[in-house]
Amino acid sequence: MSQGAHLEILRPFQVTCGGRRVAVSHAAQRLLAFLALHREGMDRRAVAEQLWPDCTPCRAAANLRSALCQGRRVGPVPPIDSLDHSLTLATSFSVDFHDAWDAAYRLVSGECKLPDGDGLVADLSQVLLPGWDDEWLLLHRERWDQLRLYALEALAQHFQTEGRHLSALQASLAAVSIDPFRETPHRIAVEVHLAEGNVASAVKRYQEYRRLLQAELQVAPSPQLTRLVRDLTPM
Template sequence: MACGDRCDDGTGQLGPGRERAVDGGQVCLTVLGGFDLSVGGTTVTVSTGAQRLLAYTALCCRGAVPRALVAGALWPDTAERCAYASLRSALTRLPAAGRRVLEVGPAELRLADGVEVDIRGARTLAGEILAPRATLGRLALGLTAVEDLSADLLPGWYDDWTLLEAESWRRLRIHALEALAGAFVGAGRFPEAVAAAGAAVRADPLRESSQTCLIRAHLAEGNAGEALRDVECYERRLRAELGMPAPARLRRLVAVAAYGGAAGRDS
């Protein structure tokens, strides 16, 4: 049997010599915008079950985690024995590159050292933006930062653990995007401010604070008409989805900027 095939020794442990069966290169696990595993820049094909195992380990495991916890989380609707069997099967079917992602012991597993996971860098970026006294100059941020904060976590995945992690990431990135939009406005970098606020709105189209950021960015750039169109679009969405009107303060915000408040008083 080749080294690359020696994954399961009956307990689900990775067999010896596995590193020799894998080409070198940085191992990167992508969970933002969809799942992807690559080694040295080359995408590795992974089965659906293995994808779930690798993604769960990267997102939900802080250090070594008992196999029972992993099996129960990934196969919650099956008997314990069947869940263990499914976990062993997923480990066995991991390709050689996939085995580099995990360190597997008799009773626990963990993410291997040196594996790059995109969500970790994105969370760090969000934390830096939201840190007290953070400044654009110190962080040297631009449109790349907006892009890094714009992707959903594992869209189309509906496991309970995935939805919880996705919602946590959505809230964090929206706060970071709103803060980033405000910082860009303050620095006079209006296209980037619009991009950041727009990404926040796309993450949650009904969120008033994100919509306000976008309107302020348009107004700061001198585009009152664009701001008014966004207000009207927001009003239509609120009425259609929640049956409620948009806050009058959003229209007043546009009126004050465009007409010095006269239009707001006339209305």
């Protein structure tokens, strides 16, 4: 495709070229998304087997050829590179998921200073290919959820240290939406409320979390979290 080709898979699937949305068939969508999640490329046979696991090898290979043919209609330059028996997404494509993944990974691994925090929170709040239920997507979605969970917690703690209370709350609540049982984002939210002097909000957050744990898992919050609100109201 021409310069400016962009693939979105953190929101409803979309391809744009030069700022204009491009129609993509369902089969080509699945192929483009699959290759976007396998940045190193993959053997054609493996691609066919994973995208069409219920088909015979011959049928899966035919489906792949059809998807490749349909994909060529996405733009004037083929969006998929084929070298020997390997398929990769063309380097002319930018992918929202790649940018978000790389920024989150650098943040969690401590390889760089904080990127655009608020913008990254918005990207990390997105589900990978929402509405898709393909089996090959499940592991990628789980890996993305774990990375964005840790990155959101890191961002929340950074915002909290800087006194950016609203940003810290937004990041922590985005993490809660990924895993409501995980204590770290709840603790950060409680700490932020207390830093603002919002005692009632802090206690409310703690009590809601405690009720969730008791109802679903029959466990209690950690002593560390409980100590934050222990003297504020009868437990």
